[in-house]
Amino acid sequence: MAKALKTIRNLAGSAPIDAALILGSGLSEAGDLLTDKITIPFDDLEGFPQGGVSGHGKELLIGQMAGKRLAILTGRQHYYEHGDAAAMRPALETLSELGTKTLLLTNSAGSLDKDVLPGELMLISDHINNAGINPLIGEQAEARFVNMVDAYDPELRAATHAVAARLEIALKEGVYIWYSGPSFETPAEIRMAQTLGANAVGMSTVPEVILGRFMGLRVWACSSITNMGAGMAQENISHTQTKDIAIYGAEKLKRLIPALMEEI
Ligand code: HPA
DSSP states (O other): OOOHHHHHHHHSSSSOOEEEEEOOOTOGGGGOEEEEEEEEEGGGGGTOOOOOOOOOEEEEEEEETTTTEEEEOOOOOGGGGSOTTTTTTHHHHHHHHHTEEEEEEEEEEEEOOTOOTTTOOEEEEEEEETOOOOOTTTTTSSSSOOTTTTTTTTHHHHEEEEHHHHHHHEEEEEEEEEESSSSSOOOHHHHHHTTTTTTEESSSHHHHHHHHOOOOOEOOOOOOEEEETTTSSOOOOHHHHHHHHHHHHHHHHHHHHHHHTTTT
């Protein structure tokens, strides 16, 4: 982590970063929004996401958006890549060391709600950790007992709804359930998730939210809906479909996030 921190400060200067944004599957082009941008490949940053999943970028971008200094990770690591739920911890700790107080997370997700359709955005209000794994297992500090009430910052959520209404972007809100993947869910698992009160399903984000709250960051997360959950529609769920449909959500996020940055 210290090495990555040094590399970033050498290349991007040591002015504090206001917020960090992680881009989900098919959403990496949202990185275009930064001005005065510095690009650092993850390969040059110890502890940052290695390997990778198609549809994800492999770079850290640091630049300006709406008068704020923002760090963007154009991709993330998923638990299903190696079985390490804490894989994003070094990157998040580095961003926190750089001054980040707010963590913005995006993902692609399946909808469990007939009223939330592919191409739409769903702001996450809460989650269900159905994978049953926790990135803080093994952590010794007392802070490991993280309070997860209002983990998804209520003020930021209210600000997001106001911004979305102003921009005329339809924005739903709901509970995200984490399945480990990489296989998609069965129709029976989707029915179970609906019964449990979830509105969207995905394979990421939850570990980062837990880590972010552990570090005392203000957390915000938004899903770009790419498909209906397994068995809910006559469609063939695939990663290709996720990447293809994500562009619609990406277009909306590219309008929403800069406006939200003004409120941060
Ligand atoms: N399930 C899990 N993860 C996903 C889905 C899904 O249906 N769509 C996009 N990511």
